[in-house]
Amino acid sequence: MYRPTSIKDIARKANVSFSTVSRALQNSPLISRRTAEKIQKIARESGYRASAVARGLVTQRTKTIGVVVTSIADPFVSEVVDGIEECCNDHGYSVILANSNADPDRERKVVQSFYERRVDGIVVTSSRVGALYIPLLSEMRVPIVLVNNQHPGEFVHSVMIENVQGSREATNHLIQLGHRRIAYLGDRFGHQSDTERFSGYRQALDGAALPFFPELVVHGDGKSEKAIAATELLLGLPDPPTAIFCYNDMTALGVLRALHARRLHVPADISVVGFDDLFIASYTDPPLTTVRQPRRRMGLLAMESLLQLMSGQNPSQAITVAAELVIRESSGPPRKAPK
Amino acid sequence: MYRPTSIKDIARKANVSFSTVSRALQNSPLISRRTAEKIQKIARESGYRASAVARGLVTQRTKTIGVVVTSIADPFVSEVVDGIEECCNDHGYSVILANSNADPDRERKVVQSFYERRVDGIVVTSSRVGALYIPLLSEMRVPIVLVNNQHPGEFVHSVMIENVQGSREATNHLIQLGHRRIAYLGDRFGHQSDTERFSGYRQALDGAALPFFPELVVHGDGKSEKAIAATELLLGLPDPPTAIFCYNDMTALGVLRALHARRLHVPADISVVGFDDLFIASYTDPPLTTVRQPRRRMGLLAMESLLQLMSGQNPSQAITVAAELVIRESSGPPRKAPK
DNA sequence: TGCCCTTCTGCAAACGTGTGCAGAAGAGCA
DNA sequence: TGCTCTTCTGCACACGTTTGCAGAAGGGCA
Numbered sequence: 024m025y026r027p028t029s030i031k032d033i034a035r036k037a038n039v040s041f042s043t044v045s046r047a048l049q050n051s052p053l054i055s056r057r058t059a060e061k062i063q064k065i066a067r068e069s070g071y072r073a074s075a076v077a078r079g080l081v082t083q084r085t086k087t088i089g090v091v092v093t094s095i096a097d098p099f100v101s102e103v104v105d106g107i108e109e110c111c112n113d114h115g116y117s118v119i120l121a122n123s124n125a126d127p128d129r130e131r132k133v134v135q136s137f138y139e140r141r142v143d144g145i146v147v148t149s150s151r152v153g154a155l156y157i158p159l160l161s162e163m164r165v166p167i168v169l170v171n172n173q174h175p176g177e178f179v180h181s182v183m184i185e186n187v188q189g190s191r192e193a194t195n196h197l198i199q200l201g202h203r204r205i206a207y208l209g210d211r212f213g214h215q216s217d218t219e220r221f222s223g224y225r226q227a228l229d230g231a232a233l234p235f236f237p238e239l240v241v242h243g244d245g246k247s248e249k250a251i252a253a254t255e256l257l258l259g260l261p262d263p264p265t266a267i268f269c270y271n272d273m274t275a276l277g278v279l280r281a282l283h284a285r286r287l288h289v290p291a292d293i294s295v296v297g298f299d300d301l302f303i304a305s306y307t308d309p310p311l312t313t314v315r316q317p318r319r320r321m322g323l324l325a326m327e328s329l330l331q332l333m334s335g336q337n338p339s340q341a342i343t344v345a346a347e348l349v350i351r352e353s354s355g356p357p358r359k360a361p362k
Numbered sequence: 363m364y365r366p367t368s369i370k371d372i373a374r375k376a377n378v379s380f381s382t383v384s385r386a387l388q389n390s391p392l393i394s395r396r397t398a399e400k401i402q403k404i405a406r407e408s409g410y411r412a413s414a415v416a417r418g419l420v421t422q423r424t425k426t427i428g429v430v431v432t433s434i435a436d437p438f439v440s441e442v443v444d445g446i447e448e449c450c451n452d453h454g455y456s457v458i459l460a461n462s463n464a465d466p467d468r469e470r471k472v473v474q475s476f477y478e479r480r481v482d483g484i485v486v487t488s489s490r491v492g493a494l495y496i497p498l499l500s501e502m503r504v505p506i507v508l509v510n511n512q513h514p515g516e517f518v519h520s521v522m523i524e525n526v527q528g529s530r531e532a533t534n535h536l537i538q539l540g541h542r543r544i545a546y547l548g549d550r551f552g553h554q555s556d557t558e559r560f561s562g563y564r565q566a567l568d569g570a571a572l573p574f575f576p577e578l579v580v581h582g583d584g585k586s587e588k589a590i591a592a593t594e595l596l597l598g599l600p601d602p603p604t605a606i607f608c609y610n611d612m613t614a615l616g617v618l619r620a621l622h623a624r625r626l627h628v629p630a631d632i633s634v635v636g637f638d639d640l641f642i643a644s645y646t647d648p649p650l651t652t653v654r655q656p657r658r659r660m661g662l663l664a665m666e667s668l669l670q671l672m673s674g675q676n677p678s679q680a681i682t683v684a685a686e687l688v689i690r691e692s693s694g695p696p697r698k699a700p701k
Numbered sequence: 702t703g704c705c706c707t708t709c710t711g712c713a714a715a716c717g718t719g720t721g722c723a724g725a726a727g728a729g730c731a
Numbered sequence: 732t733g734c735t736c737t738t739c740t741g742c743a744c745a746c747g748t749t750t751g752c753a754g755a756a757g758g759g760c761a
Contacts, residue, residue: 025503026422027480029747040711045749055709070501075478076418077747080716083365085415087458087479096444096658098437098641105435108461117479119426120459122447139414140426140456141366162409164364247645276645283647302437306586306615308622308647319435368717379741384719394739416717419746 028071036069037062048073079141087117088329089137091147093125098301099318100148103170106322107146114330116143127152131159138163144329146322149173166332168325173214180332182325182342186216189314189346190223190268191230193296196312196348197266198231200356202294204239206257206264208250208274211242217270220298224268239264243274250277258285265357266294272301275311279353283308290355300349309352316346367408375408376401387412418480426456427668428476430486432464437640438657439487442509445661446485453669455482466491470498477502483668485661488512505671507664512553519671521664521681525555528653528685529562529607530569532635535651535687536605537570539695541633543578545596545603547589547613550581556609559637563607578603582613589616597624604696605633611640614650618692622647629694639688648691655685 030048034041039058047054047062054062079085090107092100108118119142123130130152137145147156148170157179160167169181197205207224210217221240228235241256243249250269254277257264269275275297282289289295289309297304300315324342331338369387373380378397386393386401393401418424429446431439447457458481462469469491476484486495487509496518499506508520536544546563549556560579567574580595582588589608593616596603608614614636621628628634628648636643639654663681670677 026746027477027503031747041748042712042750043710045747046710049749053709058709072474072478074419074480074747076415076424076480077716078749079415080413080419080718080747081749083716090459094444095434095447096437096441098435098440101437101440102435104459105433105461108434108459112461117475118459120429120443120447120457122444122451135411136456138366139411141413141415163366280645303642303645306619306642307645365716370717380718381720381742382740384717385740388719392739397739413717416746417719419717419748420719422746 027074028069029074030071033062033066033069033071036065083141084143085141086115087119087140087142088144088146088326089119089121089134089140089142091121091123091130091133091137091145091150093123093149095120095122098303099299099316102318103148103322103325106319106324107326108322109319110323110326110330123150125149125151127155134159134163138165144168144333146170146325146329147172166329168329168332170321170325171216173216175215175218180328180338180340182321182328182344184216184316184321185343185346186219187223187226189316189348190220190298191227192223192346192348193298193312193314194224194227194268195231196350197268197294197296197354198227198233200266200294200354202264202266202357203233204236204262204264204266206239206241206267208253208257208267208269208278209240209242210245210270210274212244220270243270243277245271245273247273247277247280250274251281254278254281258287264293266296266354268296270298272297272299272304272311272313275313275353276303276307279307279311289353292358294354294357296354298346304349305351307353312351312354313349314346315349317344320344366413367410368413369410372401372405372408372410375404422480423482424480425454426458426479426481427483427485427665428458428460428473428479428481430460430462430469430472430476430484430489432488433461434459437642438638438655441657442487442661442664445658445663446665447661448658449662449665449669462489464488464490466494473498473502477504483507483672485509485664485668486511505668507668507671509660509664510555512555514554514557519667519677519679521660521667521683523555523655523660524682524685525558526562526565528655528687529559529637530566531562531685531687532637532651532653533563533566533607534570535689536607536633536635536693537566537572539605539633539693541603541605541696542572543575543601543603543605545578545580545606547592547596547606547608547617548579548581549584549609549613551583559609582609582616584610584612586612586616586619589613590620593617593620597626603632605635605693607635609637611636611638611643611650611652614652614692615642615646618646618650628692631697633693633696635693637685643688644690646692651690651693652688653685654688656683659683 030041030044034044044062047059111118121133145167150169150172172181241253243253275295278295297311297313300313304311304313328338369380369383373383383401386398450457460472484506489508489511511520580592582592614634617634636650636652639652643650643652667677
């Protein structure tokens, strides 16, 4: 059976012991220039590549980090991973990827498999488990960083978007345009992010001393399909809203569809604002006003945090990154100027 | 320093040798029921998880596969990876992910790092290197499967979309609607996929005995930005096309924008057809007629192919999967019926 | 020449697991 | 009891690296 060339093969060719080879390839000062160069030349010529698995066994560090994602096909997630991957690469780490399919059971299994692989650290995006990682963590002794943890409760180390601030700004934007009846189209699963975005919405209303109308709060499931039905609900009200602030862009997409089907014009008849700034948001008709999450950067930050943890430092517990309102063309003043 | 519990720790607790533990945990028939159960109980209680790295060292199989992607943030790529990951998971493999950023140099480096990690197999999506893998392959002796190889020339093992058939169908669809002047908005980098899609377009024209007008062939870069300029070019012609068949959906997105800016209606004034069926295609205005690539499935097929290769079998060299025309609302009959 | 010091090299153990082989323990039978 | 056979267990080596330590080689100095 075929075996890749090992340190021993090279030692034989160079007439030295294999430990000398090992040192020579690490440029150890213990080895004389002459022999080091000779060995390196032979190694190069025979296409030698050190086995990371053997090295990992003795050094007890695999230089791999595990990334748990709900689904890599999710555009939000994939950009976060892009940021993680870049940072990893710059520091000699490799990324092991695993889907959890948003299933807590699977999420645990995946983390177990990461443990078997002896990853040096773990990043989890949009976890539904959240704080339950704390015991796992102490059992495995592997640093874990969560990105946009969806489980209520603080986790030890995390990178979170400032949901409250972002949605407050978005709502304020609508208020400043003159809207008084602003709907909130949320997500009915009670994710952390929905709770926070709703609370930003409320804060903005309160800040402007505007009344809160419970009938203007409806729920979808974060996908565009359900958002259509929710929009119908809002439009069927005796006094429908003049603007809809959506939990996320996918929801907003459904809203735009529903409005389009009813021949309503955006923003002339009704304004729509999303959250996330997915790639698609600049291609809708009209282009969507939304709140941007710097996804790549969040991945990067998570990884930097992890690097610190792995080197024994203790970085700030919870990193929050500011959300940025991106004003496009789906938001404008309401048709009738407010009295 | 902390160490995870090992087979030896368990052996000590169970008063047996560590090799007995090893066998017991593998359910070897060599071990008596009684001792096996005792050992398994202890292992469970102490949260033991076998080290994949130690196992990999002795078995010479790491149960990992490397996936090279141009960018994981690319919606095409991420769905292929999703398929790969699922298949991997079902067979006890883990995915190591690496970005190449479409840079051949980086692509090679990434593959080197996979070799160091001793992955059992490699999948490469949209490679710009293609056939150059052949020498690398024989050097590393690791099975490699390419998905939608962009480098001209056949690679040993690959999964490819049927570009020619797909674009022929798309063009035929336009012809059947009555279009006679159909533009092709290609990609100027000379990728395999562009060449093939163009050739499907030509085949359809020839098949219908329609004349080919060289001025109706223009080029973008596969992104929507450049497609806008290219569309202007087409619209500026003395006798502009009544339909535009685009290299991909991103290009079509640019076209739709350009037409929208000119207040032209789709499909009343001009029809547009894309390729890929990205998620976004069903959300454009109007929803885009396009050619679907079954991305997840392609990832799955690539992985199945790889599994066969890794088990020593020799699966079919080049797998091609049929593209499927998805008719939405961006294509319709031309304004003036043909004479 | 004898001694020490510097510079380099090799030996050997370790990392955690799998596995061929020898041999212990126990059962069955004469 | 003594023998063989079956069933189970432990010893020892292997996988490919890193690294502490011993010790060889060579030079400088008295």
